[in-house]
Amino acid sequence: MTIATPVRTGVSLDELLAAKERRAARQTDWLTHYQQPVMSLTLVTPGAIKDSLRYRNTMGVALQMCDQLLWEHRWQVLDRQVLWLPTGPEALWCVAHHAAEIKAHCAALEQNHPLGRLWDVDVICPQHGHVGRQSLGAQQRRCLLCDAPAHACSRSRHHPVEQVVARVEKLIDDWFARD
Numbered sequence: 001m002t003i004a005t006p007v008r009t010g011v012s013l014d015e016l017l018a019a020k021e022r023r024a025a026r027q028t029d030w031l032t033h034y035q036q037p038v039m040s041l042t043l044v045t046p047g048a049i050k051d052s053l054r055y056r057n058t059m060g061v062a063l064q065m066c067d068q069l070l071w072e073h074r075w076q077v078l079d080r081q082v083l084w085l086p087t088g089p090e091a092l093w094c095v096a097h098h099a100a101e102i103k104a105h106c107a108a109l110e111q112n113h114p115l116g117r118l119w120d121v122d123v124i125c126p127q128h129g130h131v132g133r134q135s136l137g138a139q140q141r142r143c144l145l146c147d148a149p150a151h152a153c154s155r156s157r158h159h160p161v162e163q164v165v166a167r168v169e170k171l172i173d174d175w176f177a178r179d
Contacts, residue, residue, distance in 0.1 A: 010047075010048030010049050010050075011048060011049075011050050011051075011086055011087050012048075015086070015087055016050070016087055018087075019085060019087035019088075019090075023040065023042075023090055026081075026092060027040055027092065027124055030079065030092060030094050031124060031126040032126075034078050034079065034094045034126075035126050036078060036094050036095060036096050036097075036126065037094070037095055037097065037098070037099035037102055037123055037124060037125050037126065037131075038092060038093070038094050038095075038123070038124045038126075039066065039091075039092065039093040039094075039095060039102060039106065039121060039122070039123055040090070040091070040092055040121070040122040040123075040124065041059075041062055041063070041066060041090065041091040041092075041093075041119060041120070041121050041122075042088060042089070042090050042119075042120045043055055043058060043059055043062070043088055043089060043118055043119060043120065044117070044118045044119070044120055044168065045088050045118075045168070046154075046161055046164040046165050046168060047161050047162075047164070047165045049165075050085075050086065050087050050088035051084075051085070051086050051087070051088060051089075054169060054172045054173075055088065055089065055172075056084065056089065057172070057176065058115055058118055058119075058172050058175075059084075059089040059091075061113075061115055061175070062091075062115070062118075062119045063082060063091055065109055065113060065116075066091070066093065066106070066109070066121065069105055069106070069109060070093065070095060073097075073105070075095050075096065075097040075102070076095065076096040076097070077093055077094070077095055077096075078094040078095070078096055079092070079093070079094040080092070080093050080094075099123050099124070099125035099128070099131045100125075100131055100135070100136060102123050102131075103123035103131040103132075103133070103136060104136050106121040106123060107121075107133050107136065109121070110141075114171070114174075114175050115171065115172065115175050117141070117144065117171065118168060118171060118172070143158075143159070144164060144167045144168065144171075145159050145163060145164060145167055146158075146159075
């Protein structure tokens with residue numbers, strides 16, 4: 001018998017910041033312990049609600065695609081952790097491979113999968129820190145509602161959060177409604 005975990009209605013900024021700090025601490029612990037790159041997966045979830053059935057299902061697809069990517073390339077996974085938190089699902093992998101190549105494949109997955117725009121896959125190298133898209137020549141992420149850089153629209157709150165949430169939910173609903 002499976003017992004459903006209750007889904008919260010919203011989280012505060014303080015809760016989000018604390019979760020981000022705990023995630024960064026886990027990443028640092030893994031980098032120190034394994035001395036290999038770490039992949040960190042979270043979801044793009046605008047608004048106060050970070051845990052819903054839609055988001056859990058989206059994370060399930062993201063986990064499947066990341067695991068498949070690692071398996072297809074035969075990259076050795078030293079550790080894997082998935083957390084289903086009120087502040088949103090998180091996953092970590094420690095992968096014995098070159099960080100830049102991992103990031104290139106993750107960026108392609110984010111770019112090419114219909115739900116990939118909702119995934120945030122960071123790759124952290126134990127020697128050089130975060131591997132950015134731009135260092136690989138990959139384009140910046142675009143806004144879900146317009147063609148501007150996503151970070152610019154997000155920081156300026158260019159679009160009402162309700163519109164962004166509606167777009168995210170439509171992407172998810174369209175994916176799960178397909179044949």
